[in-house]
Amino acid sequence: MPKRHKSRKKTQHPEGLSQKILEILRKDRSQGFNYKQISAKLKLDDASSRNQIIKNLKNLQGKGTLQEIDRGKYILAPSMNYHTGILDVNSRGTGYVIVEGMEKDIFVNTKNLNKGLKGDVVEVYVFKRKKSGKIEGEITKILERKRTEFVGTISISDRFAFVECTGYNMYTDIFIPKSQINKAENGDKVLVKMEGWEENSDSPIGTVLKVLGKPGEHNTEIHSILAQYGLPYEFPPEVEAYADNLDTSIQPSEIKKRRDMRKTLTFTIDPKDAKDFDDALSFEKLENGNYEIGIHIADVSHYLVPGTVLDDEAFERATSVYLVDRVVPMLPEVLSNNACSLRPHEEKYTFSAVFEMNHKAEVVDKWFGRTVTYSDARFAYEEAQHLIENPKSLTIPKDISITDKAYDVDPAIAEATLELDRLAKVLRSKRMRAGAISFDKVEVKFRLDEHNEPEGVYFKESKDANKLIEEFMLLANRSVAEFIGKQSPTKTFVYRVHDEPDDEKIAALENIIRRFGYKLNTQDKNSTSQSLNKLLKDVNGKKEQNLIDTLAIRSMSKAVYTTNNIGHYGLAFDYYSHFTSPIRRYPDVMVHRLLQHYLDGGKNADSSEYEDKCKHSSDMEYLASSAERDSIKYMQVKYMMDHQDQDFLGVISGVTEWGIYIEIISNKCEGMVRLGDLQGDHFTFDKEEYAVVGDRTGKKFTLGDEVYVKVKNADLVKKNLDFTMLGSKEEYTPKDMY
Numbered sequence: 001m002p003k004r005h006k007s008r009k010k011t012q013h014p015e016g017l018s019q020k021i022l023e024i025l026r027k028d029r030s031q032g033f034n035y036k037q038i039s040a041k042l043k044l045d046d047a048s049s050r051n052q053i054i055k056n057l058k059n060l061q062g063k064g065t066l067q068e069i070d071r072g073k074y075i076l077a078p079s080m081n082y083h084t085g086i087l088d089v090n091s092r093g094t095g096y097v098i099v100e101g102m103e104k105d106i107f108v109n110t111k112n113l114n115k116g117l118k119g120d121v122v123e124v125y126v127f128k129r130k131k132s133g134k135i136e137g138e139i140t141k142i143l144e145r146k147r148t149e150f151v152g153t154i155s156i157s158d159r160f161a162f163v164e165c166t167g168y169n170m171y172t173d174i175f176i177p178k179s180q181i182n183k184a185e186n187g188d189k190v191l192v193k194m195e196g197w198e199e200n201s202d203s204p205i206g207t208v209l210k211v212l213g214k215p216g217e218h219n220t221e222i223h224s225i226l227a228q229y230g231l232p233y234e235f236p237p238e239v240e241a242y243a244d245n246l247d248t249s250i251q252p253s254e255i256k257k258r259r260d261m262r263k264t265l266t267f268t269i270d271p272k273d274a275k276d277f278d279d280a281l282s283f284e285k286l287e288n289g290n291y292e293i294g295i296h297i298a299d300v301s302h303y304l305v306p307g308t309v310l311d312d313e314a315f316e317r318a319t320s321v322y323l324v325d326r327v328v329p330m331l332p333e334v335l336s337n338n339a340c341s342l343r344p345h346e347e348k349y350t351f352s353a354v355f356e357m358n359h360k361a362e363v364v365d366k367w368f369g370r371t372v373t374y375s376d377a378r379f380a381y382e383e384a385q386h387l388i389e390n391p392k393s394l395t396i397p398k399d400i401s402i403t404d405k406a407y408d409v410d411p412a413i414a415e416a417t418l419e420l421d422r423l424a425k426v427l428r429s430k431r432m433r434a435g436a437i438s439f440d441k442v443e444v445k446f447r448l449d450e451h452n453e454p455e456g457v458y459f460k461e462s463k464d465a466n467k468l469i470e471e472f473m474l475l476a477n478r479s480v481a482e483f484i485g486k487q488s489p490t491k492t493f494v495y496r497v498h499d500e501p502d503d504e505k506i507a508a509l510e511n512i513i514r515r516f517g518y519k520l521n522t523q524d525k526n527s528t529s530q531s532l533n534k535l536l537k538d539v540n541g542k543k544e545q546n547l548i549d550t551l552a553i554r555s556m557s558k559a560v561y562t563t564n565n566i567g568h569y570g571l572a573f574d575y576y577s578h579f580t581s582p583i584r585r586y587p588d589v590m591v592h593r594l595l596q597h598y599l600d601g602g603k604n605a606d607s608s609e610y611e612d613k614c615k616h617s618s619d620m621e622y623l624a625s626s627a628e629r630d631s632i633k634y635m636q637v638k639y640m641m642d643h644q645d646q647d648f649l650g651v652i653s654g655v656t657e658w659g660i661y662i663e664i665i666s667n668k669c670e671g672m673v674r675l676g677d678l679q680g681d682h683f684t685f686d687k688e689e690y691a692v693v694g695d696r697t698g699k700k701f702t703l704g705d706e707v708y709v710k711v712k713n714a715d716l717v718k719k720n721l722d723f724t725m726l727g728s729k730e731e732y733t734p735k736d737m738y
Contacts, residue, residue, distance in 0.1 A: 018056050025066070025076045026125055026140040027114075032073035081126045084143065089118040093171035097124045097137055106137035110171060114139040115197050115204075118169050119146025148194045150174065151228045153215060153717075154208065156186040163192045163206065166718060167228055174206040182208035189215050189717075191227045215717045218452050222323060225630045229623040231321055235332050239313045243332040246303055248339035250347045254302075255372050261294060261352070262374040267413055268342055269469050272380040272402055275327075277342040278583040280350070280375055281472060283416035290358050291419070295476040296373045298340040299349040300331070300582035301592040315613070318620035320584035323631040325452045329584070336583050344378040351592050353476040353579070361426035366479055368595060377413055378402070384465035387417050421464055424471035431474070435529040435572040437556075438536060441549045444668045446635050454639040457667040473580045474571065480595060481577035485565055491598060492605040494590045494614060496578050498568040499557035500525060509555040512690065516544050516704055529572065544704050546668060547653050561587045561614035561621075563607050587617045633719045636669040640721055644711040647726060647734035652705045655692055657685040660701055662709050662723055671721030673709065678725055701725075708732045 024041050025033060035053045039045065044053070057074055060066040067077040085099035085106070095108035095116065106124055108116075116122050121144040124137040152165035154176065161176040161184075174192055184190050189212040197204035212227060213220030226233050235243075266282040282294035304311045314330050321328040329336045342348050350373045356365040382400040387393075387409065394414055398406045432438065443460035462470075477496070484493045506528065510520050518538060521531040532552060539545045556570060561578075568576040579595075582588035590613060594605060654661035659672040675683050681694030683701075690703035701707065709723035726732050 017052055018060060021053065021056055021060065022065070022076070025074065026138070029076050029082075029123070029140065032069045032075045034072045034074070082140070083124050083126060083137075085122065085124060087113075087116045087118065087120045087122045087124075087139065089113070089116075089169045089171065091169050093169070095139075097122060097139075099124075106135070108137045108139060112136070112138035113171070116142055117146065120144065121146075145194075147230065149209065149227070149230065150192050150194065150206075151189065151212065151224045152192060154181065154184050154186065154188050154190050154192075156181060156184070162203070163190060163208075165192075172203050175201075175203040176206055176208060180207040182211065184208050184211045187215065189213055189220050189224050218325075221634055221716060222325065222631065225323070225627050225634065226321070226328065228630070229627045231328065231623060231627055232317065233328055235313065236309075239309050240332055242308065242310045243334045246334070246339070248303070248334070250349070250372065254349065257370065258349070259352070259367075259369055259371045261296070261350075261354075261371050262347060264292075264294065264373075265412055265416060266294070266296065266373050266375050267377040267379060267416075268344070268375055269379045269381060269384045269465060272382060276329075276336045276340070276583050277375075277378065278340065279469070279473065279580050280342045280373060281416075281420060281469075282354075282373070283420060286356065290356050290364065291423075292354060292356055293420070293423075293472070294352050294354045294371075294373075295472050295580065296342065296350040296352045296371060297476075297580050297588075297592075298342060298583055299351045299370060299592070300335070300340050301351070301589050301596070302349050302370075303335055303339060304331075304589055306593075314589070315586055315616070318586045318617045319624045321624045322628055324446060324628075324635045325448055325631070330586065331583060340583050342373070342375050344375045347372060347374050351579075351582075351596075353479055355475065355479070357423065361423045361430070363475075363479070366483075368480060368483060369599060370596065377410065379417075379465075381463070381465045381469075384417055384468070385463050387414050388421050388464045388468075391418055417468075420472070421468050424468040425464075427471045427475060428467060431471075431572060432533065435526050437529050437532050437570050437572075439549070439553060439570070440536070441553065442546055442668070444632060444636075446639065454635055454642075457639065457669075459668075474573075477577050477579050478571075478573050478575060480579045480591065481565075481573075481575035484595065484598060485575040487598075489604070491594075492563055492607040492610055493565075493594055494577060494587050494610060495562055495565045496559060496568065496576050496587070497562055497564070497566045498559040498570045498576075499566060500569045501528070501556050505555040509551055512551060512703065513548060515690065515702070516548070518548075525569075529569075543651050543665060543706060546663060547651060547704065550653075560618040562618075563611045563614060585617075587614070590617075630719060634716065636667070637714050637716055637719055637721055639667070640669055640671075640711050641714040641716070644714070647708050647710055649729065649734070650707060650709055650723075652701060652703055652707060655685065655690050655701070655703055660692060660725070662707060664709070665706075669721065671709070671711070671723040673723045673725045677712070677722075701728075705729075708734055 020042060021038055024038055035050060035057060038053055039050050061068055064077055066074045069075050083099045085097040087095050087097050089095045093110045095113050096105040097108060098105050106126055116139040120142055122139045123141040123143060125140045126135060126137050128135055150165040150168060152163040154161050154163050160178055161181050162173040163176060164173050174194060190208045191210040191212060192206045193209050194204045194206045212223050223233055261282060264282045264284050266280050268277045268280045270277050278298040280296045282296060284292045286292055304314055317330045320330045350371045352371040354367045355363050357363055380402045383396050386396060386400060394409045394411060396407055396409060401407060440462050445458050445460050446454045447456040449455050481495060484491055506522055518535050521527040536552065539548045565575065567574045577591050578585055578588045579591050582592055648664045650662040650664040652660055653663040653670060659674045661670055661672050663670045675692060681697045681699060683692040683694050686693050691700050693700050706729040708726040710726060712724040713722040
């Protein structure tokens with residue numbers, strides 16, 4: 001008989017043990033682990049498995065993958081495969097890590113994001129996939145969260161709640177304990193704070209900070225836009241109290257410290273609905289035939305004292321935010337609309353750039369410093385434009401008057417306006433010859449009723465009166481930057497810089513405009529700017545104007561604040577700064593302070609401190625402009641909800657593998673026709689042709705084509721417009737033509 005053997009306990013042979021060990025060590029690269037700790041994490045408690053863990057640790061150490069930092073305790077060895085970068089996550093939940101200095105971004109599969117969210121600073125481990133050989137990454141550590149506060153819609157159950165966040169490309173909800181819902185009701189829009197994310201949990205845990213309201217309601221959506229970008233919509237009580245207690249009276253003792261220009265003819269030109277006037281122009285003929293022209297700017301820095309709660313709040317905000325229905329100011333109203341606003345027939349403290357100019361608009365002398373001024377008059381752009389277009393008329397008609405009745409203008413002010421307009425045109429002509437680029441993109445504005453409902457759409461044009469103000473503001477900004485920038489030794493200063501456009505972006509722009517019969521000469525810096533100007537002039541008034549204007553702007557580098565001056569490509573200035581809007585931009589306040597500091601003979605300022613402030617200001621400017629765009633998109637969707645039965649003619653403004661984007665010509669509202677919704681054929685995206693093509697019929701929808709659409713769905717919460725394709729301009733007759 002065969003001998004019977006005792007049955008043995010089956011030994012565990014865990015698969016992929018080395019990889020599992022590495023995963024544990026990657027999750028916390030700074031902490032060492034021994035075989036017992038790794039056994040516990042892997043839940044392997046038999047002797048054989050522990051021996052295999054010890055053997056694998058020794059093998060990995062021998063290969064140089066691990067480093068023994070203490071007896072039996074290991075960490076990952078320093079490796080070239082680890083990088084630090086910023087994580088971007090797309091709407092499909094996959095990520096890319098942008099690493100400075102690397103040519104290509106590192107692709108990260110959803111399963112390897114490891115709790116990383118869009119914008120986070122992360123450590124990423126780069127590896128090559130065995131089967132495909134493609135380079136991929138795995139997030140091994142979250143070094144810094146981009147944000148911890150999110151806007152979303154809350155769903156409440158008996159024991160807990162979840163907040164679904166839109167607009168962040170979030171691939172998870174946020175779990176909210178029932179005790180942390182802060183009186184929110186099911187379906188409310190809320191601001192939620194992410195408190196933590198446990199290792200084995202699919203969702204982070206959070207607390208509701210604020211209930212914003214019911215989705216779709218006007219104030220809810222506007223406050224949600226601000227909260228989404230971390231922008232405030234009210235001042236803390238202590239900041240309001242501080243501002244209310246400021247002495248805003250004009251004192252004789254302060255006037256003595258300033259250049260008194262109250263008797264010089266001075267006036268403002270601003271939008272008709274403006275509430276704050278932060279710049280004014282003065283004009284005086286000199287005995288030698290030249291002109292003395294003053295650009296007078298509200299002296300905000302007189303009231304904004306470093307180290308106070310008011311200054312801290314202004315710095316944190318860094319900019320006013322201009323939403324479609326309101327302004328969220330950088331400064332409390334007592335300053336922005338009163339003390340610092342250069343209102344007519346009031347004396348104000350100002351910071352001025354004063355120029356002596358000859359008849360050819362050449363600057364023959366300049367002066368910078370603190371002043372006190374008196375505004376003799378206030379003009380709206382429309383009123384100044386009327387004077388420019390009707391040089392022999394001194395009467396402002398009722399229909400454009402800010403007083404709602406016709407009135408006569410002081411002849412001296414009318415004469416000053418006409419001469420300033422002539423000089424501005426000379427300055428602009430010089431600037432364009434030097435290579436400046438003229439971006440006069442159409443601005444969409446809404447006429448709102450008293451309930452902030454959109455009654456209509458109009459387009460804001462930049463006319464001679466706007467350009468008059470623009471040229472003299474540019475002159476002041478450039479001259480202040482030159483005055484400090486050209487001093488030796490070099491002094492720390494705040495510049496507004498704009499780099500040359502990226503070659504790849506310009507090449508992509510050329511590719512698209514060629515379809516419309518345009519071309520660029522990119523031989524050198526000057527020829528590029530000149531041909532861009534020609535392009536912008538040639539498309540003016542054409543159906544493709546807004547599309548090409550938008551694409552041309554996107555091809556440009558982004559203007560930012562910095563202490564490192566590289567010049568301003570778009571304006572063709574070697575030196576440029578922001579000096580003229582301290583009521584609404586904190587960098588202008590910094591410029592005022594530094595300019596006065598150097599005028600007083602102060603020593604060189606700390607460049608690293610100001611560079612940090614510049615970066616913060618640039619970041620806040622980006623958030624503010626994003627919020628402004630979202631508010632316009634929201635109002636466009638709201639407007640189109642009331643026009644769902646109407647046929648609209650639009651231009652195809654984008655083509656992708658998932659749909660066609662169409663911009664309506666009459667109101668610039670943009671929406672999408674999904675490829676699956678196109679009737680009569682199965683359509684495929686052709687990347688080279690910027691088109692979608694019918695597989696059977698060969699029918700083609702191409703970038704720039706004019707087509708008729710109607711609204712299929714308008715989603716106020718997601719700010720999305722979906723269109724139904726009715727047909728091309730040639731094949732479809734709209735309803736209202738019958």
